[in-house]
Amino acid sequence: MGKDEFALLRWQHPKFKSLSPNDFIPIAEANDSIIALGDWVLEKSCQKLVKLAAQHSSRNVKISVNVSAVQFRRGDFVARVKNILQSTGANPQNLCLELTESLIADDINFIIEQMASLRELGVSISLDDFGTGYASLAYLTRLPLDELKIDRAFVRDLDGSSKGALLTETIISLGRSMNLTVIAEGVETEQQFKRLQKMGCQHFQGYLFAKPAIG
Structure with a gap:
């Protein structure tokens, strides 16, 4: 029996209280702080995976993490994911990275290569919010999802x-x-x-x- 969890990021701002990702992620993407923020979220999620695996040894516990298009487009993204998995000891088969359709507006061959490299690590790939963006049926059949x-x-x-x-x-x-x-x-x-x-x-x-x- 499996159990899935999803990493949901909230910013507890001293003035504006709880802010959703829609409020601050675009700013983080614009000034490139999304790279450090994304690494932090992924590392915390992998640490949580290790704890959940220890608590539920008889069940396959998976955590899904949203990935910014800015993160994913970086040439070192796969290496960053690999390093975090190794440093935390998380099982890559229990990690799912969620990508949005907007990515597919970019170089499709590079996107496919990145996805394939992540799957080689054992990580699964999810296409989030399907039906609202750029994914044509032709692209969908090519993506290693x-x-x-x-x-x-x-x-x-x-x-x-x-x-x-x-x-x-x-x-x-x-x-x-x-x-x-x-x-x-x-x-x-x-x-x-x-x-x-x-x-x-x-x-x-x-x-x-x-x-x-x-x-």
């Missing part, structure tokens, strides 16, 4: 738009035909959950199952 995450906007549309439901079912069918793990994001109601199950989705993420916790 393990997971496909359906954007929460499509999940919200399940409560109303028939077009949204059709697109969601198409994404699920596409992912399964490519032997990818398909995860629905932002599942908040029992109705959404049951409808996604009927469509063939088997993995879910959202407030219906658990809310973010500090740790």
Whole structure:
């Protein structure tokens, strides 16, 4: 039996209190502090992986970490991931790196090479927020992926738009035909959950199952 966790970053600002990544990640990317911040998040996540593995020795515990496009485009990114895995002792098979579709607007051959190198380390790769960005079907078949995450906007549309439901079912069918793990994001109601199950989705993420916790 497996258990997945997701690293969610929040900035506890003394004046503005809790800030979401949308508030400060663009600034960090603009001044390149995202590199040090990304390394810190990855290192903390790997340290948590080691602790979870010790606590749940009979279960396969996985942590997913979002990676900024600025981080991923760096030529030394794979080496940085490898060094952090080695220094923390984390099992790379329990680490999943989540990438966004915006990456695919760049040099596709370089992106594929980076992904393949990470998978050689044992790390799995997830394409986050699928359906909202640049990924064409032609690119999707070339990318060495393990997971496909359906954007929460499509999940919200399940409560109303028939077009949204059709697109969601198409994404699920596409992912399964490519032997990818398909995860629905932002599942908040029992109705959404049951409808996604009927469509063939088997993995879910959202407030219906658990809310973010500090740790």
